[in-house]
Amino acid sequence: MSKTISSATANRAAARRAVFGSLTLAGVLMTFIYYRFVFPWINRWGATDSEVQETLPGDELVAKPTYTTTHVVTVEATPEQIYPWLIQLGVDRGGMYSYTSIESILGLHVTNAERIHPEWQHLKVGDLVRFTPEHYFLNPGPGLWVQQMEPPHVLVFAFGVETQIPEPVTVTWQFVLRPQDDGSTRLILRGQNDVGSGIGAALAKLGAGPWFIMERQMLWGIKERAERMAARD
Numbered sequence: 138m139s140k141t142i143s144s145a146t147a148n149r150a151a152a153r154r155a156v157f158g159s160l161t162l163a164g165v166l167m168t169f170i171y172y173r174f175v176f177p178w179i180n181r182w183g184a185t186d187s188e189v190q191e192t193l194p195g196d197e198l199v200a201k202p203t204y205t206t207t208h209v210v211t212v213e214a215t216p217e218q219i220y221p222w223l224i225q226l227g228v229d230r231g232g233m234y235s236y237t238s239i240e241s242i243l244g245l246h247v248t249n250a251e252r253i254h255p256e257w258q259h260l261k262v263g264d265l266v267r268f269t270p271e272h273y274f275l276n277p278g279p280g281l282w283v284q285q286m287e288p289p290h291v292l293v294f295a296f297g298v299e300t301q302i303p304e305p306v307t308v309t310w311q312f313v314l315r316p317q318d319d320g321s322t323r324l325i326l327r328g329q330n331d332v333g334s335g336i337g338a339a340l341a342k343l344g345a346g347p348w349f350i351m352e353r354q355m356l357w358g359i360k361e362r363a364e365r366m367a368a369r370d
Contacts, residue, residue: 204341207326208349214322235355245270262283264282
């Protein structure tokens with residue numbers, strides 16, 4: 138009897154080791170695929186080689202970025218028709234034009250604007266664009282500090298917290314609107330990230346995946362709204 142129990146226990150232990158080994162192998166394989174193929178694709182989604190390689194306004198803010206992303210969409214509208222949507226970004230203003238269902242799960246309760254609001258068109262250098270509501274559980278809350286503005290072509294933000302302008306700047310959002318000969322505009326969003334090296338950098342790159350999902354939807358949201366407005370003009 139005892140031999141039967143010992144044999145069963147040994148079999149269960151062997152099965153657990155086999156499952157653990159399989160999960161470990163799958164995790165290693167998925168991690169390899171992400172860093173080898175997915176992350177490089179995320180880094181330059183929608184961008185041409187020249188757009189990835191060129192120097193953009195705001196690049197000088199981060200001295201030694203760990204990694205840089207360049208995301209681009211073509212918008213069938215002029216910079217003048219796109220820029221106002223950027224100016225009213227903010228969870229307490231025009232929203233982030235991304236997935237409100239996900240933002241609601243996080244307790245942000247964001248409403249995305251469907252029109253240009255004149256009262257939100259007075260952004261200036263030194264202002265804070267909020268990422269969280271004023272009375273959110275994160276205190277001080279994260280946000281975007283306006284660093285550079287060249288309407289209607291350049292809007293550069295630095296990530297920080299609401300109580301202090303970041304110094305030095307370690308993470309940026311750099312919007313550049315480049316008009317094309319056919320009347321469309323290349324909406325470029327560059328992000329520079331100085332997250333150090335080692336485990337910190339690896340974790341930041343891993344977190345870039347979910348962040349990219351929200352950021353891509355934001356660009357699509359801006360594109361959709363600007364094109365709808367352009368079609369009415």
